[in-house]
Every structure is written in structure tokens, then in C-alpha cells.
Amino acid sequence: MATVRTARTAWQGNLLNGSGEVTFASSGIGQFPVSWPARSEEPNGKTSPEELIAGAHSSCFSMALSHGLAGAGTPPTKLDVQADVTFQPGTGITGIHLSVVGEVPGLDEAGFVKAAEDAKANCPVSQALAGTTITLSAKLA
Template structure:
């Protein structure tokens, strides 16, 4: 079992409060967040952006392992995740996470790549955690270096 941790601190309340997020690895160290960075275009991060990063990273790594298991030895995968926060009654809910994969993977046919990508979307740990609608768009031959 692997356990990872993060901390959040929020001073003040609601719109006027301000917060900081830090991660165990130190990648985020007292990164600012608050109302402006979450619901407007203010500086700082927000939980939805961090979930999008986690989903993109988790899915992409899961697909890379699936490709290795299928005998693929090379390729480039780039994934963008778009997480949507919607009003849900009196509160909010992350309603969906849309993944766009750009893949350049020699030696595998398109149908097999799409099948492996769908399985990775369904089975990566972050996908399993999210109670949200998910969509996957695959663009073949358009990797990060294309």
C-alpha cells in the first residue's frame, strides 16, 4: 500500500479568506489558493486544477504501462484533462473530467491503442476515485513532440 499526503490551510472565511496547499513531496510548498483562484482567474491554484493534473498523470501512466504490456517499446503520450465544477444544489460538484490524449506510438494499430486507452481511462486509480462523467478523445500521430 502507498500513502501520499497533502496539507491545506485556510485563514479567514469564504471569499475574503486565503489558503495555502503543500504536498508531501514538496512539489507544492505553501501554494496560494482562494476564492479568486478557484472561481475567477486570480493567481494561485485550486483543487480542480490539481485533480485535473492528477487525472492526466494517472491516466497517461496507466496507458504507458498497458502499452508496455502489449509489447510496445516506444512512443509519446500527452494528455490534457479538463475538470468541470458545477453547482449542485446549495454546493458544488466535480461533474466531469474530459481527457484528450495525443499519441504517437509506432508499432501498434489505432484500434488497439484506442482499446488500451479506454481501459486505462476506466481503470486508473484517479478515474476510479472520481464520481464524475468522463470522456476520452484520442488523437493519433500527434504526440508531445509533433
């Protein structure tokens, strides 16, 4: 059964001087301010579409990697995943780098890197973002 998740943004003003607020309607976790300066300069307590994509990608990749490792008989005890989304004003999102450090009993470094590459390729968010370059660094703790 398909699920739908909803977020809304209320925006006021023009791009450079305006601001908005993203509301996570499905989860009810809150409202978060957004603005162009937070996207192209310094966050100053505000989020950006790129940070939201980074959150989506890091969590999806974590789930995909955890599932793949468990399915192979080597479930992780811990995965620490970071997604860095690069935004170039005037060009757009130019790349995403995933970094993962894992604790996986019974698995060697080569096996972990292979599992991480597979998760990167098959994570639904990675697939949705296939129009950009996604790189990966993976290592065991």
C-alpha cells in the same frame, strides 16, 4: 506495500474572502496559494482543488496508458495528456475530459483508442472519481 502521500492546506478567513496555501508535504515540491475566486472565476496565479485533481488524473492516466501499451508489446515513445475538470459553483465537479495524443510505433488508431479507454477505466484516479462523468478523446500523432 501501501504508500501514503500527504498534502496540507492552511486556510484563513471565510470562503469568499479567505485564502489558503496547499503544501505538498510528501514530495516537498512547494506551497501553492488557493482561494475561492481562483476556483470559481480566474486563477490569477493561484491553484484550485479542480486543477490539483486534473494534475493527478492526467499523470495517473498517463502512467496507466503507458503501462498497458507496454504490456501489449507496443510501448509508447510519447504521450501528451490533458485533463479538463469542470467545476460548477453550487453543483460541484460536473465532468472530467481526458485528451491524449500518442506516438506509439506499431499500433493503429483503433488499438490506441481501445488502450486509452482501458486506461481510463482502470487508472486508480479514474476509479476514485467514478462519481463524475469522465470522457476521453484519444488519437495518434
